[in-house]
Structure formats: structure tokens, C-alpha cells
Amino acid sequence: MILPLKKSVGWRILLGLTLIFCSSANGNDNQPNNDNKPNNDNKPNIVRIAALENTFDVPLVDVEITFKVLYDNILSGYNEKAHVKIYDSFSMMKKAIENGQVDAIVANAPDVLLIEGLIDPDAISSIVTRGRLKQRWLLVTRKDISPGDWKALQGKRLTTSRNVTLGNIVLNVALLEAGFGQSTGFFRSTTPKESPHPAIVDVFFGKADAALVTESALEVAQELNPQIGKRLNVFMRSIPYLLTVNAFLKDFPAGRKENLKDASLRFHELPNGMTLLRLFKAERVNQVTWHDMENVRKLVAKYKRLTKSVN
Incomplete structure (x- = not known):
């Protein structure tokens, strides 16, 4: 509609x-x-x-x-x-x-x-x-969850911003490669927010365990509240994508x-x-x-291959 x-x-x-x-x-x-x-x-x-x-x-x-x-x-x-x-x-x-x-x-x-x-x-x-044509996707977590420890993140609460079309693909590829399936079955709940900042703040105040946001969004949040950088971890960081x-x-x-x-x-x-x-x-x-989107094309192709292999 x-x-x-x-x-x-x-x-x-x-x-x-x-x-x-x-x-x-x-x-x-x-x-x-x-x-x-x-x-x-x-x-x-x-x-x-x-x-x-x-x-x-x-x-x-x-x-x-x-x-x-x-x-x-x-x-x-x-x-x-x-x-x-x-x-x-x-x-x-x-x-x-x-x-x-x-x-x-x-x-x-x-x-x-x-x-x-x-x-x-x-x-x-x-x-x-913020000086970048392409953005990295980050998975930001509480300090007590070690970066890369997917097992510790399983069954936790995820929050995101609204525009996570590419971010979801990045996250699902990482989960599939780690052998944990896709995010819908990995996290206990997923809560979309109207913008990245509330998603990050939810993790900061313990209302969520992880936030899927861009690198620029995290930088803005840290400028607004420097404590965010001290109390949160970057669990996963992607390569830059358009x-x-x-x-x-x-x-x-x-x-x-x-x-x-x-x-x-x-x-x-x-x-x-x-x-x-x-x-x-x-x-x-x-x-x-189109060359600027070549890594997006490769990411989508990898996602399709991985999902096909587990089905």
C-alpha cells in the first residue's frame, strides 16, 4: 500500500x-x-x-x-x-x-x-x-558480553533502528557462519526503534542486551553521552557498505x-x-x-548461499 x-x-x-x-x-x-x-x-x-x-x-x-x-x-x-x-x-x-x-x-x-x-x-x-560514503554495521552490547562470544548473546534481547535492511543481512550472515542460524531464532526478542539513538540507550539502561546500529550512530550517541562508550562493547563490526x-x-x-x-x-x-x-x-x-555496491552484492549472494545450505 x-x-x-x-x-x-x-x-x-x-x-x-x-x-x-x-x-x-x-x-x-x-x-x-x-x-x-x-x-x-x-x-x-x-x-x-x-x-x-x-x-x-x-x-x-x-x-x-x-x-x-x-x-x-x-x-x-x-x-x-x-x-x-x-x-x-x-x-x-x-x-x-x-x-x-x-x-x-x-x-x-x-x-x-x-x-x-x-x-x-x-x-x-x-x-x-560524518565524512563517510559507506557505513559499518555494529552490534553493540553490554560490557559483560565479550566481543565475538555468540553463545553468551544467545537468547538475549536485541533492539534496532528502523532502517536495518542491510544490517539484518550482515547480522544473519555472521550468525549463520558461526553456526547459530538466523537472528529471528537466535534472540529472545527484537524491538525496532524509530531511530538508532533509542536503540543504543536501551542497551545502556539495561532494557536490551544488544543494538544493531551503524558506526556513525554510535559515534553520535557517544558524543551526546560519553558514558556510552565506557559502558558498552562493540561486539561485531562489519566492513563499510553503501x-x-x-x-x-x-x-x-x-x-x-x-x-x-x-x-x-x-x-x-x-x-x-x-x-x-x-x-x-x-x-x-x-x-x-555499481562498483561501490559490489560488496553489497557479494554479501547478499553469501546470505543466499548460507540460508540455502541450512534449509
Whole structure:
């Protein structure tokens, strides 16, 4: 089903990334290309963006006014307007793509790889967070649980943030390789939180035994409360992976695509752009390639092999 934009969890975050993906500099002297037929009534072109509801879990303050300013003063420079639909499952998003209802997507890297043939390889981007384009997944535990001692963690309580699509694969591969099956049967309970910080805090206060979060999320939590680093262990640390991907579909008009791609990559140069990026705990948007997702592809393939071998 399609979630109502203002009622879905994290709608401001997804709408904000849409702006990052489709914004341009205010007062840009360069005239944008436009592959569409002439627009005689001067109405803005529509960019149809599909985003998964669980793609982001960064907490935001209410920034509706900021969005209004960005729409009026930035998007108008290219005569473009973003139309966003938020989906609660990848299958629904994929169906919309196959029906020709989508121009661009915001999704998790493993999901994007499933529709690789529909994506323009020269129009893929992601955000840089705390100086990193890729993030490590961590399993954070109490100090009394030794790192790597899976037996001591068995039957304990796990807490996670909302966007753990890739993190769950990382965790399940580690468990399968250690001979413990998958996380659903390994932990006594799994409790998702709206953002990483409450997941970490639950472990800190003994409400959970382990939290599955990114390295950046733990760093932020430690900056807010230095005691977290003293009382918690990093039980498991993955290699860096690209998490979230923004991409145009191949059949989106090339001229408009180049304009909007260039605008997103220069978004951090704008005062308003940097303000919005900071709300995402990010610094800029970077262009990426399929090569940047190669280790994600290998991880997913390994997960499939391991699950097949135990079934």
C-alpha cells in the first residue's frame, strides 16, 4: 500500500531527500536542458519519486517551512517539482516502476540491486555522513558480553533502528557462519526503534542486551553521552557498505536528468542545502557507481548461499 505522506513515519526525511535529489541552485545562470515537449503554459515538470518508508531513521525537527522555501526558491530554478510517493514495501515500489509510474527512487542498496537493469548507471548517488560514503554495521552490547562470544548473546534481547535492511543481512550472515542460524531464532526478542539513538540507550539502561546500529550512530550517541562508550562493547563490526541509494531510471529524459543530477551533487554549496543536509547528519551528496555496491552484492549472494545450505 502507499502510505499517506504526512502520516507515514519519517515522511519529512524522505521528502527532504527528494529535495536533495532534485534541487538546483537559486538564481543559476545556466539554462537547464529539457527533453520534454514545450510547456506552453509554463507549468513545472514533474519528477515522480518513489521512496521506501523504512529508508531513513534519522530524527528530524519540524522543517516544513524549510521545505517550502526550498520548493519556491530552488526547484523553481529548473522549473521542476517533485511528486513523492512513499511505499511500505519494495514489492509495491517495484510494481509502480514496472507500470511506468516512477522516474527516480530512494531505496536501500540491496533493493536497488534487484532492479539494476532499470537504473541509469550514470545517475546514482548517495549521501556522505560524518565524512563517510559507506557505513559499518555494529552490534553493540553490554560490557559483560565479550566481543565475538555468540553463545553468551544467545537468547538475549536485541533492539534496532528502523532502517536495518542491510544490517539484518550482515547480522544473519555472521550468525549463520558461526553456526547459530538466523537472528529471528537466535534472540529472545527484537524491538525496532524509530531511530538508532533509542536503540543504543536501551542497551545502556539495561532494557536490551544488544543494538544493531551503524558506526556513525554510535559515534553520535557517544558524543551526546560519553558514558556510552565506557559502558558498552562493540561486539561485531562489519566492513563499510553503501546503505541508501538515490537513482534515476533509464527512461527519464536525459537533459532533465543531467540538470537534476548536477544540482544534487552541488546541493551542499547552497546555504539552504547545507542546512537541510545537516538535519540528515550529512555533509553532501556523492555520485556512486555499481562498483561501490559490489560488496553489497557479494554479501547478499553469501546470505543466499548460507540460508540455502541450512534449509
